[in-house]
Structures are given as C-alpha cells and as structure tokens.
Amino acid sequence: MKDYSHLKKEIDHCSKCGGCLAVCPIYGELGIETMGSRGRVFLFSQYLEGNLELSKKFAEIMSLCLLCKNCSATCPNGVATDQLVLAARKELVGKNGLPLIKKTVFHHLLKSNGRLNLVARFLAIYQRTGLRWLVRKSRILKPFPSNLEAKEKLLPDIQGGHPFRQEVSQRIPVENPQRRIAYFTGCMTNYVFQNTGRSVLNVLKENNVEVFIPEQVCCGVPAEASGDEETMLHLAAENVKNLTKLQVDAIITDCPSCGVALQEYGEKLGTEEAKAFSSRVKDITQFLIQDIKLKIPKNNVPVTVTYHDPCHAIRGLKIQKEPRELLKKIPGLSLKEMNGTNQCCGSAGSFNLSYYQLSMQILDKKLNNIRDTGAEVVATACPACEMQIGHGVRKNQLTQKVIHPIELLSQAYLAGDK
Numbered sequence: 001m002k003d004y005s006h007l008k009k010e011i012d013h014c015s016k017c018g019g020c021l022a023v024c025p026i027y028g029e030l031g032i033e034t035m036g037s038r039g040r041v042f043l044f045s046q047y048l049e050g051n052l053e054l055s056k057k058f059a060e061i062m063s064l065c066l067l068c069k070n071c072s073a074t075c076p077n078g079v080a081t082d083q084l085v086l087a088a089r090k091e092l093v094g095k096n097g098l099p100l101i102k103k104t105v106f107h108h109l110l111k112s113n114g115r116l117n118l119v120a121r122f123l124a125i126y127q128r129t130g131l132r133w134l135v136r137k138s139r140i141l142k143p144f145p146s147n148l149e150a151k152e153k154l155l156p157d158i159q160g161g162h163p164f165r166q167e168v169s170q171r172i173p174v175e176n177p178q179r180r181i182a183y184f185t186g187c188m189t190n191y192v193f194q195n196t197g198r199s200v201l202n203v204l205k206e207n208n209v210e211v212f213i214p215e216q217v218c219c220g221v222p223a224e225a226s227g228d229e230e231t232m233l234h235l236a237a238e239n240v241k242n243l244t245k246l247q248v249d250a251i252i253t254d255c256p257s258c259g260v261a262l263q264e265y266g267e268k269l270g271t272e273e274a275k276a277f278s279s280r281v282k283d284i285t286q287f288l289i290q291d292i293k294l295k296i297p298k299n300n301v302p303v304t305v306t307y308h309d310p311c312h313a314i315r316g317l318k319i320q321k322e323p324r325e326l327l328k329k330i331p332g333l334s335l336k337e338m339n340g341t342n343q344c345c346g347s348a349g350s351f352n353l354s355y356y357q358l359s360m361q362i363l364d365k366k367l368n369n370i371r372d373t374g375a376e377v378v379a380t381a382c383p384a385c386e387m388q389i390g391h392g393v394r395k396n397q398l399t400q401k402v403i404h405p406i407e408l409l410s411q412a413y414l415a416g417d418k
Contacts, residue, residue: 004048007087011045013077014038020071020081025344025362026064035064037071037081044084047091054095062088064355066348066362067225069315089227098228106231110218117163120191124158147356154352154391160194167194170213172201177210178292182248184239184281186258187218188383195403196383199410200254200284206413207288207295215242219261225349236265240277250291251281254406256313256382257349259283263317283313284406285322285381297412300332305408306375307335308366308389309342310382323381323405330412338369347388363392370400379405 020037021027027036034043043061046052065085072080098106109115126132135141141149160167164185181204189197204211216239220232239262243251253259259281266275288294305327313319320342327335346352346362366389370378378393378400380386390402 002087002090004087007044007084008048010079010084011041011048014041014075014079015077017076019074019076020079023070023074025066025068025070025346026358029358029361030064034061040065040085040088041079041081044088047088054092058088059092059096062092064358066311066344066346066351068311068344068348070311070342070344073315086224086227089225090229091227093227093229098226102226102228106223106226106228110220110223110231110235113215113217116187116191116218117166120158120163123155123191124161127158128161151353151356153395154387156192156387156390156394158192158194164190164194164197165213165216168197168201168213172205172211172213174205174208174210176208178208179250179287180210180212180248181287182212182214182243182246182251184216184219184243184251184253184258184262185213186253186255186383188387189254193383193386193404195407196254199404199407200252202410202413203284203288203406207292209292212246212248214246217242219255219258221257221261222349224261232261233268236261236269236274240265240269240271240274244273244277248280250287251277252284252287253281254284254381254383254404256283256310256317256319257384260312260316283317283319283322283381285326286317286319288409289322289325294326294329295413296329297331297409297415299412299415301330301408301412301415302332303377303408304334304336304373304375305377305379306338306370306373307341307405308338308345308370308378308380308385310380310385311342311344311348313381314342319381323379326409327379327405330408333408333412336373336375338373338375340365340369343369345385345388345392347384349384352388359388360392360395363388367392367396367398371398376400377408378402379408381405 018038024036033039062085067082069082072082141152185197217235220235223231262281263278266278327333345366346359352359378389381404386402393400393402
C-alpha cells in the first residue's frame with residue numbers, strides 16, 4: 001500500500017455530519033449510505049486501517065462515484081472525497097489490474113495519436129456511409145447485454161471528416177498579437193466537436209491572439225479516473241515536454257476536465273518545468289475575460305440561452321461568472337438561468353457507459369430544468385457535458401441545441417463579417 005498519510009488527514013477532518021449526502025447525485029438516486037460520499041469516506045478509512053479487503057463490492061462502490069466534487073464543495077471541513085475515491089481506485093488497479101477494454105484504450109490508444117486517429121476515422125465512416133443507419137434500423141444491437149443499443153446513441157455526429165489538429169496549421173499567426181497562446185485541444189474537440197475548435201481559433205483571431213497548436217496527447221483524465229496512475233503520469237510528461245518548448249503567455253483549453261488535469265501536472269510530476277507549465281493553464285473563457293481586451297461583437301444573435309455549469313469548471317477550475325460574462329457580451333442573446341445549473345449531468349467521463357441507466361436518471365433532472373427555462377440553446381463549456389445533454393435532448397425528442405459558449409461568440413463575430 002502507498003503512503004496515504006495526507007489522505008488520512010482528510011478522513012480525520014470528516015465530522016460525519018452527512019451534509020455531503022444531500023448533494024451527492026448517486027445517493028440521491030439510490031438512497032444507500034455506502035453509495036454516498038460519507039459511506040465512501042468510511043469504507044476507505046476502514047481499508048487503510050486494515051479492516052476491509054479490496055472486494056468486488058468495495059470496487060463497485062468506489063466506481064459508483066461521479067467525481068463531481070459536489071461533496072467536497074459542500075463539506076464544511078473541505079474533505080476531498082474525490083481524492084479518496086481516486087486513491088481507492090489506484091489500489092484496486094494495483095491489486096487486480098485494469099479490465100481488458102480499459103487496458104487496451106489507455107495503454108494502446110491514449111498513448112498513440114496515430115491509433116486514435118484510425119479509430120476516429122472508423123467512427124466517421126460508420127456514421128457517414130449508412131452503416132450507423134443500418135445498425136439502428138435493424139436493431140442488431142438489441143440482444144447484446146449492458147444496454148449496448150442505447151449506449152451506441154451517446155456519440156453525436158462527428159463534426160469533421162478528419163481530426164481537428166489535422167485540419168489546421170500548428171501556428172496561426174496574426175499581426176502585432178496582444179497575446180500568444182498554446183491551444184490544448186483535448187480529445188473531444190480533436191475527434192468529435194471540431195466546430196468548437198474552429199470557433200476557438202476564430203474568436204482568438206478576432207481578438208488578435210496568435211495561436212500555436214503543438215503535438216499533444218490525451219490529458220490523462222480517463223486513465224486517472226480509472227485508477228491507472230502510470231498512464232496518467234506518462235501522458236502528463238509528454239504534454240509538458242511538447243508544450244513547454246513554446247514561448248507563450250498561456251496554455252488554453254476549451255475543456256475543464258483537461259484544464260483541471262493540466263493544472264495538476266506540476267503537483268503530480270513534481271518538476272519545476274511541470275509547475276511552470278501548470279501555472280500558465282487557463283480555460284478559454286477565463287482567458288478571454290481576464291487576460292485580454294475582448295472585442296465586442298456588433299451583430300445580434302437573437303436566441304434565448306440557458307447555461308449548464310460543468311462540475312470540473314465550477315468546482316475544479318472555480319469558473320462560474322466567466323462563461324456568463326461572455327454570453328452577456330453577445331448582442332441580442334438572452335441568458336435565462338435554469339434551476340440546479342451546477343448539478344452534475346451524469347456524464348462523468350465514462351460513467352454513462354458503465355452505469356447508463358443511473359446516468360440517465362441523473363440527466364433527467366437536468367433536462368427537466370432545461371425544459372422549464374424555455375431556452376432554445378443549452379450552452380456548456382465542457383465537451384463531455386455537451387455530449388451527455390445532447391444525447392438526452394435527442395433521446396427525449398427535445399428541440400434545444402447544445403453547444404459550447406465559444407461557438408455562440410464565434411457566430412456573433414462571423415455574423416459581423418457577413
């Protein structure tokens with residue numbers, strides 16, 4: 001067992017008040033003490049004291065956590081339950097190894113852009129050749145276990161024929177730039193939501209920011225969330241090596257999960273180079289509001305928008321006002337807040353694949369709140385949330401469009417150009 005003395009201090013801070021249970025989405029659905037935040041703290045403490053084995057039930061309980069950080073944000077003593085869960089998952093991987101599918105993905109795909117590009121190309125072909133239509137029309141996946149037929153519909157239409165980073169130059173120069181930044185696209189923008197990447201580049205160009213898009217790999221969040229610390233550290237070291245070669249003012253990402261991961265590289269790798277890297281990481285909404293003089297679009301985007309706060313944005317990066325400030329700067333746009341805007345949508349990386357039905361139950365609450373606003377557009381600054389909420393919209397035959405707020409700002413600039 002590793003040295004978890006720092007986490008024992010976290011456990012000692014728990015007063016067992018149960019306040020965390022009131023905000024835990026999993027406890028809210030299941031109503032089982034051990035499946036809630038307080039239960040996980042107790043179980044991990046018992047493991048550390050040698051009173052509990054790493055059983056299948058222990059593994060199930062630790063996997064049934066969204067890592068949404070809501071419990072930690074609510075806890076009066078600031079107990080980092082999510083860090084306890086991650087430590088438990090590392091211990092489980094140390095004892096049992098990774099499941100075959102995750103091992104294949106983490107060790108052979110995430111570490112190789114070439115292989116990921118091939119998988120993305122296959123998915124694009126699957127969607128565009130009629131094969132997807134045939135699969136869904138024939139319902140050939142219905143007999144398969146684990147709700148495979150429903151899970152196949154989670155993936156939205158891929159917005160490009162090629163990965164985003166293959167579409168663009170590694171440097172997008174501008175005359176007399178007010179800032180120079182490195183753009184960490186992340187996997188979702190690179191392979192699925194290419195329109196977000198295009199919008200980021202357009203917005204930065206409009207604001208006279210020079211952009212570098214260097215070679216990069218996955219941020220490591222999927223591996224870390226599954227307990228694979230070795231892969232996460234490998235990916236972190238690769239990204240630090242590739243991005244620190246550039247003389248830039250900031251490292252920008254449009255995904256808060258990537259942002260949290262990149263900001264933690266310094267602590268995890270422990271090198272001065274990594275610490276300097278992490279200190280320059282910012283979300284695109286932060287950068288536009290805090291670091292530059294933002295050009296205000298002159299043309300209207302007449303639409304009613306509601307905003308969903310991603311967990312890693314509001315409780316990880318502490319971003320709440322910046323996306324809203326961006327939206328409010330768009331002429332003609334009306335922002336209407338939903339109830340429970342900071343409640344988890346149930347995506348949590350691959351949680352919606354592992355526990356599809358439970359994930360949908362959590363999502364249903366979010367969708368009801370969206371309906372109540374009457375908004376035409378749902379904006380969210382997280383590609384995973386965009387995928388999850390978009391799936392819910394399609395599944396329930398709703399009419400809302402789900403996009404990154406940077407796309408709305410880009411639309412306003414483009415409307416001006418026209």
